[in-house]
Amino acid sequence: MDAKAIHEKLAARFGEKIAGVSLEVLEPWVVVASETIAEVAAFVKADPDLRFDNLMCLSGVDYPKEKPPRMEVVYHLYSYTHLHTFVLKVHLPREDPALPTVEGTWSVANWHEREAYDMFGVVFTGHSDLRRILLPDDWEGWPLRKDWVDPEFYNGMRVKPTQQMMERALAGEAIGVGPFDFTPPNRHAGE
Amino acid sequence: MAPITGIIQNKFPDAVVFTTVDQVVNWARKSSMWPMTFGLACCAIEMMAAGGTRYDWDRFGLIPRGTPRQSDLMIVAGTVTLKMATRVKRLFEQMAEPKYVISMGSCANNGGPYWKYGYHVLKGVDEVIPVDVYVPGCPPRPEALLYGIMKLQERIQEDRVLRRHPESVGSLTGATLENR
Numbered sequence: 573m574d575a576k577a578i579h580e581k582l583a584a585r586f587g588e589k590i591a592g593v594s595l596e597v598l599e600p601w602v603v604v605a606s607e608t609i610a611e612v613a614a615f616v617k618a619d620p621d622l623r624f625d626n627l628m629c630l631s632g633v634d635y636p637k638e639k640p641p642r643m644e645v646v647y648h649l650y651s652y653t654h655l656h657t658f659v660l661k662v663h664l665p666r667e668d669p670a671l672p673t674v675e676g677t678w679s680v681a682n683w684h685e686r687e688a689y690d691m692f693g694v695v696f697t698g699h700s701d702l703r704r705i706l707l708p709d710d711w712e713g714w715p716l717r718k719d720w721v722d723p724e725f726y727n728g729m730r731v732k733p734t735q736q737m738m739e740r741a742l743a744g745e746a747i748g749v750g751p752f753d754f755t756p757p758n759r760h761a762g763e
Numbered sequence: 764m765a766p767i768t769g770i771i772q773n774k775f776p777d778a779v780v781f782t783t784v785d786q787v788v789n790w791a792r793k794s795s796m797w798p799m800t801f802g803l804a805c806c807a808i809e810m811m812a813a814g815g816t817r818y819d820w821d822r823f824g825l826i827p828r829g830t831p832r833q834s835d836l837m838i839v840a841g842t843v844t845l846k847m848a849t850r851v852k853r854l855f856e857q858m859a860e861p862k863y864v865i866s867m868g869s870c871a872n873n874g875g876p877y878w879k880y881g882y883h884v885l886k887g888v889d890e891v892i893p894v895d896v897y898v899p900g901c902p903p904r905p906e907a908l909l910y911g912i913m914k915l916q917e918r919i920q921e922d923r924v925l926r927r928h929p930e931s932v933g934s935l936t937g938a939t940l941e942n943r
Contacts, residue, residue, distance in 0.1 A: 715882045722882050729845055729848055729891065731882065731886075733874065737887070
C-alpha cells in the first residue's frame with residue numbers, strides 16, 4: 573500500500589485521533605494522539621492490508637523552540653509481508669511526558685522505550701521494566717533534552733573540564749610531556 | 764637429565780658475569796609485560812592489530828591475560844565513560860604490583876572529541892588512575908602503540924628496585940617514584 577492509502581485506512585478507523593499528516597516527504601508520517609498509540613500499534617500490526625510486523629526504530633525528539641514546546645516519540649514501521657514503510661509520531665508536553673507502551677505489540681519496543689526514557693525522561697506507562705538502559709542507574713537527569721546542563725561532578729569524577737585541566741593539557745604539549753607528547757620514531761630521521 | 768643441545772653447547776670457557784640486581788629485575792619486568800585483555804572503543808581494534816601477526820607485540824613479551832591478577836600492564840584503549848571509569852579503577856586496583864598503565868588514544872588521554880559536549884565521558888583516564896605513557900592519536904596506529912610500549916620499557920629499565928632513589932627517575936616525565 574502507498575502512504576496515501578495507509579493514511580486513509582488509519583483515518584477511517586481512528587478519525588480525529590489521527591491529528592496531523594504529511595505524505596509528500598521521503599518518509600510519510602501521521603501524528604497520533606498520545607493516549608491512542610497502543611491501539612493504533614495493535615491495529616497496524618494486525619490489519620491484513622497493513623501488517624506492520626517490524627518496529628524498525630523508536631526515538632525520542634525534543635523541540636523546545638516549537639510553539640507550544642513539545643516532545644515527540646517517533647515510530648518507524650516496516651512490513652516484511654507487504655514491504656512498505658510508514659512513520660507514526662506522538663506529540664507530548666515537555667513537562668511530564670507520558671504515553672502508553674507498545675511493548676505488547678512489538679516486543680523490541682522494550683529496549684527502545686527504555687532508551688527514550690533514559691535520554692529524554694519519556695515515561696511509557698505499562699512498560700514491564702522501565703529503568704535506565706545505557707546510563708548508570710544512579711544518573712540524575714535526561715541528557716538528550718535540549719535544556720540539559722552538565723553537572724559539575726558525577727560520583728566524584730569531574731564532568732566539565734576546568735580551566736586548570738585545559739591549561740595542564742596545553743602546558744604538557746608545550747614542554748613535550750603529557751597527553752600530547754608524541755614524536756614518531758622516524759619523524760626527524762632526515763634532519 | 765637430557766643433555767643441552769644446540770649451536771652454543773659447550774662453546775664457552777668457565778666465566779663469571781657481573782650485573783646489578785636492578786638490571787636483571789628490570790630486564791625481566793620489561794620483557795614480560797603482560798597486558799590485560801581489555802578494550803573500550805575503536806582504539807581496541809588498533810590494539811588488536813598490534814597484537815596480531817602483522818605487528819605482533821608478542822616479540823616484546825606481551826601476552827594478553829584474561830584476569831587483572833596476572834596482568835602487569837593495563838592499556839586503556841578507548842573512550843572511558845563515567846560508567847566505565849569506576850570499573851577501570853577497580854580493575855587497576857585488582858592488579859598486582861608492579862603495574863603500569865598506557866593511556867591509548869585521545870579519548871583516554873583527555874576525553875578527545877568528547878572534551879566539550881561529552882556529558883558521559885571522563886576527561887582523561889588519569890583522573891582516576893595513574894598513567895605512565897600517553898599515546899596520542901585518534902586512534903593511534905599500531906606502530907604508535909608499539910612505540911609507547913617501547914617508551915614504557917625504557918622507563919622500566921631506569922626504575923630502581925634495590926638502589927636508593929635519586930632526585931628523579933624516568934625518561935618521560937621526570938616524575939619521582941613517590942608521586943608517580
